[in-house]
Amino acid sequence: MSLPRIDVLVPTCNRPAALAVTLTALGAQDYPELRIVVSDQTEGTSALGQAEVVAVLRYLRARGRQVETWHHLPRRGMAEQRAFLLAQAHAPCCLFVDDDVILEPDLIGRLHGLLVRHGCGFVGSAVHGLSYLGQHRPAQEALTFWEGRVEPETVLPGSGAWARHHLHSAANLFHLQRRLAVPPGQSRAYRVAWVGGCVMFDTARLRAAGGFDFWPALPPGHCGEDVLAQLRVMERFGGCGMLPSGAYHMELPTTLKAREVDAPWALLPHGDPPGQGQARP
Known part of the structure; x- marks a missing residue:
């Protein structure tokens, strides 16, 4: 049975070396239709x-991968960048x-x-920060598997479920998956607040939840646009993380220097906003 094509959407800025590494890893994927x-x-x-x-x-291109490149300017923030990429997607996922x-x-x-x-809206592979392998944070390793099918749920900033994001900090997930020893062939879904860096969506469901259409409501200097989009998809269609993950963070300095506005805290109902640096893992 032939597999459906998947569109891989890569936003980038000022990182040619890192981009080359990521693209090389994409070229080595065993999924044929990308x-x-x-x-x-x-x-x-x-x-x-x-x-x-x-x-x-x-x-x-020599290996038969379809590749499309854009030099997309001016910069109007990451939400607009992701909205632009989503507009180029034609595949089901x-x-x-x-x-x-x-x-x-x-x-x-x-x-x-x-x-x-x-049959949910998204599945994400949280990125491991391997520079933290020497740090064990058992208090941040709470994980709940989905025992049945992934169902829609509402997660709001500051809610109890919001604390799930700590699992994806540092090398917490890497330590946990080593202990659990879930074979890759038996990948399991678990409950998340959000997943950063590597997330697969059902394209139609991402668009049905609004995609990144909120970008005009944010100043160019923002963060958390990926979080907000996932929360909206999760509320309507469900979303989860995948264990084992299989994604690793290069841990480079951020190219987003202005991060005063965190999209979910700015545009969703929430409790008291977190202190500086606490909104994201």
């Missing part, structure tokens, strides 16, 4: 013209991958299998 769309917002000379990126793009993520070769296939099995 179309990769890269939207670069590097001002001036595009990262898409840098030698390392050009080489990997040649490699991808789309995978948003940040430009600083390394993926194990079977990751996309496992994400798609879990998404189909549960």
Whole structure:
């Protein structure tokens, strides 16, 4: 049986070396039907013209991967960047991958299998921060598996379920999955607040939940746009994380310097806002 195509959507800015690594990992995926769309917002000379990126793009095309690239300016914030990428998606499922993520070769296939099995709105692979391997934080390793099908649920900023995000900090998930020893062939769904860096959506359901249409309500200097989109999808269609994950964070300095506005706290009902640096893991 032929597998449906998946559109992989990669936002990037000022990170040619990291982008080349991420694209190489995408080229090594064992899922055969991928179309990769890269939207670069590097001002001036595009990262898409840098030698390392050009080489990997040649490699991808030589191996038969479909690749589409855009130099998308002006920068109007990450929500608008993601809205632009979503507008380029035509496949039933789309995978948003940040430009600083390394993926194990079977990751996309496992994400798609879990998404189909549960019929939900999204499945995410939380990124491991391996520089934190020496830190064990058992108080942040709480995890609840979905025993049946993933169901819709409402998670709001500051709610009890919001605290689930601590599992995805540092190397917490990596330590936990090592102890649980869930084989990749038996990937399991678990409850999340959100998943950063690597998330596969049912494209139609992401659009039905509004996608990133809230971008005009945010200033260009914002963060949390991925969180807000996931919360809206989760409320209508359900969403989950995947264990084992198979995604690794390069832990580079952020290219989003202005982060005063956190989208879910700005645009959703919530309790008292967190202190500086507490809104995100």
